[in-house]
Every structure is written in structure tokens, then in C-alpha cells.
Amino acid sequence: MKEALMDEHQYKNRIQALEDELALERARTEHWRKLYLLATQKRYGRSIESSHQLGVGLFDEAELENLCDAMENTEAPPTEQKVKSYTRRASRSRMLTLHPATPVVDIHHQGQTPVCSCESVMHQCGEFVRDTLSVIPASKVIVRHHYPKFECTNCLPEPGQNAKLVVCNDNSVLCGTVCDPSLLATIVTDKMQFGLPLYRQEQKLVQEQRGLSRQVMSGWMMLAGGALENLGKALDRAMYSYPLWNVDETGLRVLEVPGQKESDSNRNCFMIVRAATDRDGSRGPVVFTFSEQRTDEVIADFLKDYTKVVQSDGLSGYHNAAVSRSGGQESFTHLGCMVHARRKAAEILKTNKRAKLAGELVGLYGTFFHHEGELADAQKGPQALTERQYLAKRREILEPDLAAIKQWLLDHSKTVLKGSELENAIKYPLKRWQQLTAFLDYSYATSSNQLAENSIRPFAVARKNFLFCITPQGAKVSALYYSLVESCKAMGINPHSYLTHVFDNAGGCKTDEDWDALVPGRADLSNIDDYFTRLRSAMPDPNRTQPYILRGKKY
Numbered sequence: 001m002k003e004a005l006m007d008e009h010q011y012k013n014r015i016q017a018l019e020d021e022l023a024l025e026r027a028r029t030e031h032w033r034k035l036y037l038l039a040t041q042k043r044y045g046r047s048i049e050s051s052h053q054l055g056v057g058l059f060d061e062a063e064l065e066n067l068c069d070a071m072e073n074t075e076a077p078p079t080e081q082k083v084k085s086y087t088r089r090a091s092r093s094r095m096l097t098l099h100p101a102t103p104v105v106d107i108h109h110q111g112q113t114p115v116c117s118c119e120s121v122m123h124q125c126g127e128f129v130r131d132t133l134s135v136i137p138a139s140k141v142i143v144r145h146h147y148p149k150f151e152c153t154n155c156l157p158e159p160g161q162n163a164k165l166v167v168c169n170d171n172s173v174l175c176g177t178v179c180d181p182s183l184l185a186t187i188v189t190d191k192m193q194f195g196l197p198l199y200r201q202e203q204k205l206v207q208e209q210r211g212l213s214r215q216v217m218s219g220w221m222m223l224a225g226g227a228l229e230n231l232g233k234a235l236d237r238a239m240y241s242y243p244l245w246n247v248d249e250t251g252l253r254v255l256e257v258p259g260q261k262e263s264d265s266n267r268n269c270f271m272i273v274r275a276a277t278d279r280d281g282s283r284g285p286v287v288f289t290f291s292e293q294r295t296d297e298v299i300a301d302f303l304k305d306y307t308k309v310v311q312s313d314g315l316s317g318y319h320n321a322a323v324s325r326s327g328g329q330e331s332f333t334h335l336g337c338m339v340h341a342r343r344k345a346a347e348i349l350k351t352n353k354r355a356k357l358a359g360e361l362v363g364l365y366g367t368f369f370h371h372e373g374e375l376a377d378a379q380k381g382p383q384a385l386t387e388r389q390y391l392a393k394r395r396e397i398l399e400p401d402l403a404a405i406k407q408w409l410l411d412h413s414k415t416v417l418k419g420s421e422l423e424n425a426i427k428y429p430l431k432r433w434q435q436l437t438a439f440l441d442y443s444y445a446t447s448s449n450q451l452a453e454n455s456i457r458p459f460a461v462a463r464k465n466f467l468f469c470i471t472p473q474g475a476k477v478s479a480l481y482y483s484l485v486e487s488c489k490a491m492g493i494n495p496h497s498y499l500t501h502v503f504d505n506a507g508g509c510k511t512d513e514d515w516d517a518l519v520p521g522r523a524d525l526s527n528i529d530d531y532f533t534r535l536r537s538a539m540p541d542p543n544r545t546q547p548y549i550l551r552g553k554k555y
Contacts, residue, residue, distance in 0.1 A: 141538040142548055143180050171508030173227040178550040179220045181503035182496075182535065187217050189496045192478075192485040195462040225477030228506055232480045234515035235285055235487065238522075242276035242284045244309045244444055246452035247318065249273070249294060250460050253468035254475055269472075270294045271479060272302065273456040275490065279387075281379075281444050285520060286455045286486035288479040290472065296320045303332065309442055311335035313449050314432060335442075336435035337449035338365070344425035357412060357422055364408055368401040372447060387443045395440055402437055405429070455486055487520040497528045504531075 114122050172181055190196040198214035239245070249272045270291045276284030291298055300321035303310060310332050312318040319334050342365040348358040375394055379385065385393060409426050416423045429436055439445040459482055469475040484502070488495040501523055509515050517523065 141535050142550075143535070143538075171505050173224045173503055173507045174220065175507060177220065177223070181500045182532070184220050184224060184503055185496050185499035188221065188481050188499055189485065191462070191466075192481045193458070193489070193495055195458065195465055197462075197466045200465075221481070222474070222477055224503055225480055228480060228502070230509065230512075230515045231502065231506060231518055232483065234512065235287055235483055235519050237512075237516065238285055238519050239274060239276050239287055240306060242308075243279055244277040244311065244442065245306065246275040246277065246311050246449050246455075247272065248313060248449065248452035248456050249291075249315075250456055250463075252290070252463070252475060254292075254470070254472055255468055256471050268292075269475065271456070271459060271475075271482075273452055273459075273486075275451045275455040277444050277451065279444050283490040286483060286490050288456075288459065288482040288486070290475045290479045292472065306332050309333045309335060309445060311337065311439070311445060311449050311452075313337045313340050313453075314428075314435075319435070333438065333442075334435055335439050335445060336432045338368070338429075338436050338447040339450060340448075341365075341429040341432070341436060342369075344421070344428050348421050348425065355422075357416075358425065361405075361408060361425065364401070364405045368398065368405065368447075371397050371401060376446070390443050391440070394443075398440065406433060455490070458482070458486065484520065491521050493520055493525075497525055497532075498523065500531070501525050501528050 116122055174181060174184060187198075187201060190201055191198060198217050201217065202212070202214040249270050252269045252271050254269045270293070272289045272291055272294075274287045274289070276286070278284055289302070291302070294317065296317045299315075299317035303318070303321050310318060312334070314336055321331070323331075342362065345358045345361040345365070348355050349362060352358075372394075375390075375397060379390055384390075406429075409430050412422075413426050413430065416426055436447070439447050469478060484499065485495045487493075488498050498520060502518060506518060509518060
């Protein structure tokens with residue numbers, strides 16, 4: 001009987017021990033769950049809906065913080081976890097790198113001498129230097145021009161008449177207006193380079209300068225643009241000396257087009273861009289041309305006198321223009337764009353990331369572009385090959401990649417579903433394969449037309465701000481200004497300095513040779529820094545109390 005009671009007592013103790021162990025395990029599990037919820041809330045923020053679903057609303061964050069501290073010292077069974085590694089992005093707000101030629105000014109601050117806690121006066125033992133970056137906005141300067149006047153001593157006036165005087169003006173295309181060449185250069189670069197439309201410039205300036213409205217600024221731009229028409233022709237002539245043109249086009253809305261009916265289309269005209277490249281791969285001018293249409297006849301007439309290499313995005317008009325001569329002989333060599341060929345397959349992956357065949361094709365294109373990029377980077381380094389060596393090495397490396405792409409296209413062209421997007425991605429490059437691979441014969445050409453697309457992008461972005469042009473004449477002037485600004489950017493020239501020089505000297509150009517010497521890359525800008533130095537040295541008149549009132553001619 002006693003042994004039975006002892007067995008029953010041991011049995012109850014065993015049950016109590018198991019219950020205590022189970023309760024402890026439940027407590028640990030609940031603690032870990034609370035820690036997980038706390039970490040989730042810290043990372044993503046507290047969500048009321050998810051808190052009620054998981055029962056978190058019963059716990060306060062302070063309690064969870066205490067649990068964190070307690071559970072850090074709680075022994076837990078080791079578990080194996082695989083965590084995805086990542087690379088922390090470096091902070092971008094702590095360091096700025098500026099050119100060594102950046103101007104520096106020293107400001108010495110005078111502070112009150114502090115008193116130490118021991119009540120003694122402290123003495124200066126050195127200085128603490130902190131560098132900050134300051135940007136000085138454009139300042140207004142009145143430029144007072146003094147022109148000599150001449151009179152003839154032999155042609156004396158009759159009694160009661162004034163003497164005949166001759167005033168020698170400067171060569172500025174803005175002569176007679178109140179606009180300085182540097183001011184119009186600022187207006188043009190703000191709009192064409194930085195995408196700031198005239199109405200935004202008006203909002204920035206109208207409160208500071210009475211009379212400087214967008215109508216006035218537009219009038220100055222149209223006046224100078226009409227005077228620079230021959231400069232646009234000179235820039236077009238300069239294009240023909242370059243062996244490669246990258247071409248592209250984009251739509252443009254023009255409100256008042258003669259002979260064109262009112263249309264609901266947002267873009268009823270076009271802006272065509274040509275980006276030139278020299279034989280050594282260096283950039284040349286960029287020319288924008290306004291066109292009311294984009295037909296095959298317009299493109300053929302546009303390129304009829306060019307006999308070298310033209311690369312486009314695959315528009316049929318350029319291929320038709322190349323073979324427009326009698327006998328079917330090409331008037332120029334037409335190159336295609338491999339990026340546009342890849343884009344057909346990449347668009348399939350945007351809607352269906354599991355598209356196996358499209359992924360294989362994009363992977364083949366990726367291998368080709370990777371090898372091409374490595375060759376181009378190596379050619380820009382100190383170990384650059386000669387033109388013949390580069391052509392041979394590029395063929396050796398890229399032809400196997402191109403052969404793999406073509407073989408894949410041929411293999412799947414027989415089994416692909418008719419009318420599908422993949423069929424279009426296969427037929428597009430096969431139909432243009434000769435144009436897509438012809439770049440291998442020219443060391444200065446690449447497999448893509450990205451150069452023209454990058455050149456036309458500033459216009460496409462700015463178009464979202466100014467929306468349209470009112471007349472074709474305004475569109476032509478815009479094309480001229482975009483040509484000058486983008487040419488300067490491509491050739492490493494400061495657009496503002498160049499335009500200031502052009503507006504100040506173009507009035508003296510008489511012949512084609514004078515205009516040819518004024519295109520970007522040929523103009524002598526050696527005196528422009530002295531001009532800006534004189535403007536920055538301007539000082540106010542200490543004796544003047546009345547505001548300046550500037551008046552200029554109408555245009």
C-alpha cells in the first residue's frame with residue numbers, strides 16, 4: 001500500500017514537472033514572438049490592422065523593449081539561418097568633391113572671448129576651419145556702351161541744318177536693344193539646356209526687373225534667331241565632314257501650320273536630330289532640323305547629299321533613302337540598332353518575367369553588349385589599338401556572340417507561335433540582320449543608336465514644359481538654339497560662354513567663311529573670360545539716387 005502511494009506521488013511530481021517544462025517552453029515561444037513583432041515594427045512601422053490581427057495591441061512598446069533586454073540573456077537552442085547579404089549604400093550628403101580651380105574666400109569670424117569654469121579668461125591658441133559651399137546667383141549689371149561718333153569736316157551743314165554724323169556700332173546681333181549678349185545667353189541656356197520655359201523665367205525675374213516679360217524674352221530670341229540663320233547653315237555644312245551620323249526623330253506640336261488642317265494629334269510635326277562622330281570616335285556637332293512630315297520622300301531629300309554612314313533606330317525611311325538612287329546602289333551606308341532589336345524581347349519580360357524563351361534571347365543580347373562595352377572601354381585607355389587592330393579584335397570577340405544570337409533566332413523562328421510578341425522579337429532582327437551587323441566594318445561606329453537618342457532626350461524632356469510651338473518659324477528658331485547648345489555639350493564647350501560670343505560677334509559675319517569660323521569647335525573664345533571679368537568687376541554709382549530706365553528699339 002505504501003509503495004502504491006509512493007508511485008502515485010512520483011507520478012504527480014512527474015506530471016507537474018512536465019507541465020512546468022511546457023509552460024516554460026510556451027513562455028519562451030511567446031517571448032520570441034514578441035521580439036519578432038518588435039523588430040518588424042521598428043523596421044516597417046506599427047500597423048493598426050496587423051497589430052489587431054496578431055494581438056500586438058495588448059502590448060506596449062516599452063514592455064517589448066524590456067523583453068528585448070531580458071531575452072538577449074536568455075539561453076536559446078542554436079538554429080541555423082541563411083541571411084541574404086547586402087551592401088550598404090554610402091552616404092551622399094557628407095562629402096563634396098570640387099575642382100581645384102574653385103574660387104575660395106576667407107571669412108574671419110570675431111567671437112566673444114569665453115570665460116573658463118575656473119573664472120579665468122581664455123586666450124586664443126589657434127583656429128578651427130570649416131568649409132562650406134556657396135552658390136552666388138546671377139547679378140544684374142548695367143553695361144554702358146560708348147560708341148565713337150564721326151563727322152566729315154568737308155561736308156559742313158547748311159545754315160539751320162544739323163551736321164551729318166556716323167556712329168560706329170558693334171557686331172552684336174542685339175545692337176539697339178536693351179539686352180546684353182550675356183543676358184540672352186542666360187535665357188537660351190536656361191530654356192534649352194536646363195529645360196526652364198520662358199514663363200518660369202518670367203516668374204523668377206519679373207518681380208526684380210520691370211518689363212522683362214516672356215513676350216520680351218521671346219522677341220529677343222526670335223530677333224537673334226533670325227539673324228543667325230546663316231550660322232545654322234554653316235553648322236549643317238560642318239556636319240558633312242564627319243563620317244558617321246546617328247539620327248533620330250521625335251514629335252512636336254505646332255499650332256499654326258500653313259496648309260495643315262486642325263488635328264486632334266498632340267504632335268503633328270517632327271524634330272529630326274543628327275549627332276556626328278569623327279573617325280577617332282570623338283563627338284562632333286549635333287543638329288536639330290524642324291520638319292512638318294516624316295515621309296520617305298522627306299527623309300530621302302534630307303539625306304540626298306550625304307554619302308558616308310548613317311545609323312538609325314530601324315525606321316524604314318532611312319533604308320529606303322539609302323537605296324533611292326537608280327540601280328538600287330546605296331547612296332550611303334545604313335546601320336541598324338541592336339538595342340532596338342533587343343527591346344522587342346525585353347518588353348515581353350516586363351509583362352511576363354517567367355517567359356523562358358524571351359529570357360534566353362535577352363541573355364544572349366546581354367553577353368554581346370557586355371563584350372562590346374569591354375572593348376570600347378579598353379580602346380579609350382592608354383593601351384588603345386590602331387584602327388585596323390581594333391576592327392580585327394572586335395570581329396574576333398563579337399562575331400561568335402552575333403552568330404549565337406542569329407542561330408537562336410533561326411532555330412525558334414520555325415516553332416514560335418504565329419502572331420505572338422516573340423515572333424515579332426525574332427523577325428525584327430532577322431529582317432535587318434545585315435544592317436545590325438554592318439557596324440563591324442567601321443571602328444568609329446557601335447551597335448546601337450544611343451548617341452542620337454541621348455542627344456534628343458533634352459528636347460523630349462523640355463517638351464513636357466513648353467508643350468508646343470505656335471508657328472513653324474518659332475520651331476525653326478528652337479531647332480537652331482538646341483543645335484548650338486547640344487553641339488557645345490557634345491564637344492565640351494560651355495554653352496553660355498559660346499552663345500555670349502556668338503550674340504556679340506555674329507553681326508560682323510559677311511561671308512560663308514565668316515559663319516564657318518563661328519560654329520562650335522571653331523570659334524575663338526579666348527576673350528570671353530575677360531568679358532565676364534569686366535562684368536563681375538562692375539561697381540554701383542555712389543552718386544546715383546534715381547533708378548535706371550533702359551530703352552531699346554522695337555523688333
